[in-house]
Amino acid sequence: MDFDTPIPFEAALEALTGRKALPTGLSTDQIRAAFSPQIRSLSLYSARTNEAAYLEEVRAAVKKMLDGEWNEATARQHLQFWCDKLGYTPQGGWPGQPAVPPAVKDTLTDLSSDSRTHLVIQTLTRLCTATAFAQTGFEPDNLYNWPAWELVRIYPKQTPRGFRRGKGGALEAVPEEAWPRRWTDAGMPFVDGRMIALKTNPGWQRLGDSGIFRDGTDASYGPFWFNSGGGLEEVGRKECIQIGLISPTEGQEARRVSLVSDLFDGHPERATVADLKSSRQEILEALAEMREAA
Amino acid sequence: MSGISINVRDGATPKLRALMDHIGSTLRTRLHRNMGRAIQNLCRKHLIGLAGSRHDSAQKIGGTPTGFLGYAAEACAQPAALSADAEAATLTIVHPSMARIEHDVTIRAGTQTPGIHLLTIPIAPEAYGYRIYQGADPRFPGGFWFTSKKGNAIYGVRDGKDIHPLYVGKEEVTLKQDRSLLPSDAEIMKVANDSFEEDLRETVAGLSGEIERRVA
Numbered sequence: 001m002d003f004d005t006p007i008p009f010e011a012a013l014e015a016l017t018g019r020k021a022l023p024t025g026l027s028t029d030q031i032r033a034a035f036s037p038q039i040r041s042l043s044l045y046s047a048r049t050n051e052a053a054y055l056e057e058v059r060a061a062v063k064k065m066l067d068g069e070w071n072e073a074t075a076r077q078h079l080q081f082w083c084d085k086l087g088y089t090p091q092g093g094w095p096g097q098p099a100v101p102p103a104v105k106d107t108l109t110d111l112s113s114d115s116r117t118h119l120v121i122q123t124l125t126r127l128c129t130a131t132a133f134a135q136t137g138f139e140p141d142n143l144y145n146w147p148a149w150e151l152v153r154i155y156p157k158q159t160p161r162g163f164r165r166g167k168g169g170a171l172e173a174v175p176e177e178a179w180p181r182r183w184t185d186a187g188m189p190f191v192d193g194r195m196i197a198l199k200t201n202p203g204w205q206r207l208g209d210s211g212i213f214r215d216g217t218d219a220s221y222g223p224f225w226f227n228s229g230g231g232l233e234e235v236g237r238k239e240c241i242q243i244g245l246i247s248p249t250e251g252q253e254a255r256r257v258s259l260v261s262d263l264f265d266g267h268p269e270r271a272t273v274a275d276l277k278s279s280r281q282e283i284l285e286a287l288a289e290m291r292e293a294a
Numbered sequence: 295m296s297g298i299s300i301n302v303r304d305g306a307t308p309k310l311r312a313l314m315d316h317i318g319s320t321l322r323t324r325l326h327r328n329m330g331r332a333i334q335n336l337c338r339k340h341l342i343g344l345a346g347s348r349h350d351s352a353q354k355i356g357g358t359p360t361g362f363l364g365y366a367a368e369a370c371a372q373p374a375a376l377s378a379d380a381e382a383a384t385l386t387i388v389h390p391s392m393a394r395i396e397h398d399v400t401i402r403a404g405t406q407t408p409g410i411h412l413l414t415i416p417i418a419p420e421a422y423g424y425r426i427y428q429g430a431d432p433r434f435p436g437g438f439w440f441t442s443k444k445g446n447a448i449y450g451v452r453d454g455k456d457i458h459p460l461y462v463g464k465e466e467v468t469l470k471q472d473r474s475l476l477p478s479d480a481e482i483m484k485v486a487n488d489s490f491e492e493d494l495r496e497t498v499a500g501l502s503g504e505i506e507r508r509v510a
Contacts, residue, residue, distance in 0.1 A: 068369065068388035072360060073425050080429035112429060122361070129368040136373045141328050145489075146335065154342050155364040229364070233342065234335050256500030263497060265318035273508050279317075280501040283494050286313040290491060293307045 015128045016062055019044040021055040025093075025100040032210055037218040046120055048103070049111060051094040057082040062124045076117040083112035119227055122155075126223045130231060134221035137199055137234060140258075144251050146234035149204070151179065151195040151222075155229035179230065185212060192243045196235055319380035325493050330376045330383030332489040333482055337385065340477045341367035360423040366391050366475075383486075394472045402466045412447060412463035421460040434460060 022043035026034060031047060044055050061078045064070035070078075087095040090103040090110040103109035108116050136142060137149070153160070162178025163171045175181055183195045186206040197203055208224035210216035215225045222231045240246045263279060264271050271279075306314070314322060345363035366389040369375065377384045393399045403413045416422040426433055426449060434451050437460065442448050447463035476482075 065365070068390065071362065071390065072365070073423055077425045077427065077429075080427075084429040084431070114424065114428070125365070126368065129372060132373050133368070133371040136331075141324065142331055145328060145331065152342060153346060154367055155361040156346050156359045158358050229361070231368070233339060236335075252496075253503075256496050256503060259321065259324075259493065259497040260500040260504050262321035262324050263317055263501075265320045268504065273505055276501050276505050276508075280498055280505070282313055282316060283498050283501075286307070286309040287491060287494055287498070289307045289309040290487065294487070 015131045016044075016059060016066065016124070018042070019059075021045075021052050021059070023050045023052045023055060023097075024048075025050040025098050037210075040218060044124075046111070048093070048100045048109070050097045050100065051086060051088070054079075054082055054086055054088070054094070054111075058120055058124065061121060062128065065121065065125045066128060072118065072121055075121045076114065079117045079120070080112050088112055123217065123223065123226060126231070127217070127219055130219065130222045134232065142234075143199060144255055145237050146199075147237055147240045147246055148196050148198050148235040149232040150235050151183070151207075151224075151230055152233045153229050154231040157229045161225065161228060161230075182207065182213060182225075191245060196243070196245065198240075198245060321497070322380040323378055325490055326380070326383040327376070327378035328493055329486045329489040330378050330385055332485045333383070333385055334371060334376050336477055336482065336485045337387065338367050338370045341370055341475070344475065358419075358423055362391065365389065391475055394469055395475050396471065398468050398471050400466055400468045403464070412465060413467055414449065414461040414463060415467065416461055418458065418460045426461060439463065 020043055022035075022045040024031060024045055025048055028047040031040070031045065035043070044059055046055070046058070049055060057079060061070070061075040064078075065072065065075050088111060090105045090112070092102075093100045103111070106113045106115075108119065110116055137146065159165055159171065162174055162181075164174050166172040179195065180190075183190070186203050186209070188195065188197050188201070188203040188207070191197070205220050206212060208216045208219045208222070210218050213225060215227070217223055217226060217228075222228070224230065235245075237246070241248050260276075261268050264275075341363055345361070345367060348363065366387065369389040370385075370387045372388075375386050375388070377386070401413060404410045414421075414426050416424070421434075424433060426437070437449055437451050439447060439449050440457070448457075448459050449461040449463060450457045450459040452458075477485075
């Protein structure tokens, strides 16, 4: 093990810096009606946030999170500081910008509230990291070795989706909101009782579809719903074969050919049969020794 | 900031080392990348497990979990976290928690926010995960600092005749080394070796297929 200087999450940062600021006074539903999912996925926006300078501070805070320099509390504090500095009030919105409906202080509609700044920071940070993670998941070897994703909880919640707080703070089930119901509504079958599907399954796109789920983010790789603690975990090939998601031979031949090609640095045609046999023997001996050592 | 660097040669048998010297750098890089991905997934899964089971400090005082280890799990899975070449695979996890794997970590006030003289450690559920200020205003109106009988700096608010303590102020805090934030070395080596072995087996099968084709 060793210690390194910080390496920014280049791919995640790219996903963030590539987003164009879209200041808008529209509500979430109005934004969905006005802009396609594609435009939204390329934009940096938040409902009723029509101050471009603030959106740039959101971008700066998320970048610090991705760089590993700030924790969420610091990022939230930064946004709340900028709300104050730019003169935002829940009742009056942003000075100098077109009026938006008054917000209720300390609720999600109040851009300076803890809940709203948390939602903005966590959603954007997670959209960036999830997109970057998923992109590498489709590289040929990763798709072969890890053919599926499983929906799992990454962030613990005091009140997980599918529950609400009842009398005395006790957790009460709300099955129609729970993950399993949403999984079914997105047309995804359970595998061995788990929410697993091949990475290539189009159902992943439906899981965050705001046309199906009112709180959907329209993100293909999570987080699928606003304020969700869920995310994706890769499922290995052996496990996928065991649970019947793929056959043992699926993609195998092409992979073997490409491994042999790489063994000879892309020029297997230059190897004689004797070279091939000698390489095979050498690998078999190394494998035997590995097994003995284990 | 910290990361882990794992080189398969550390645990390789003599024949495997000899083999690695012979095979082309393209395949070596690929084997290392696949091994690195397996380790990346192992570490991510481990951190996700910890995030679910170990939000102690939140649970202890009834606060809302901050998702600190969830962020660490996501940091672990980023493309830039994994690099591979013909010599090794390197996984670098950029997250404040990771420094604790190697040694105790001391956090001093003012590191993240210059000019701050005390770290505020929440001791009440409503304070957990939140800074003492909300924007430019104190989060808890009427909050004030006082010195406890034991000599600690405490921030609290009046609650009738009593004082409701919210934060303890410290100039620095030392977090003990915690190797369990990552899987054990043995677990990491097993996953690396399994990936390596599987790729080599597939290569052998590919070689056999190619030999058959040519002989036929």
